[in-house]
Amino acid sequence: MRASAGYKITKGLEAKFWVDNLTNTRALTEGDTRGDQFRDFSTVAPGSLMIGRTILPRSFWASLSYSFK
Numbered sequence: 001m002r003a004s005a006g007y008k009i010t011k012g013l014e015a016k017f018w019v020d021n022l023t024n025t026r027a028l029t030e031g032d033t034r035g036d037q038f039r040d041f042s043t044v045a046p047g048s049l050m051i052g053r054t055i056l057p058r059s060f061w062a063s064l065s066y067s068f069k
């Protein structure tokens with residue numbers, strides 16, 4: 001879950017703020033999609049770690065941008 005807000009300071013200057021992972025959950029965004037091709041699952045111990053990309057902990061971001069229009 002993400003929340004964001006922005007504010008236009010002047011015609012060309014804008015500030016933005018956002019928070020990623022509001023619930024601070026731990027999860028995988030994707031698993032090891034090619035693992036079946038290269039791994040013998042009969043040798044993997046129950047509860048052992050598998051390859052995957054995790055969701056990062058809650059993080060806060062800010063940006064300031066200027067447009068030369």
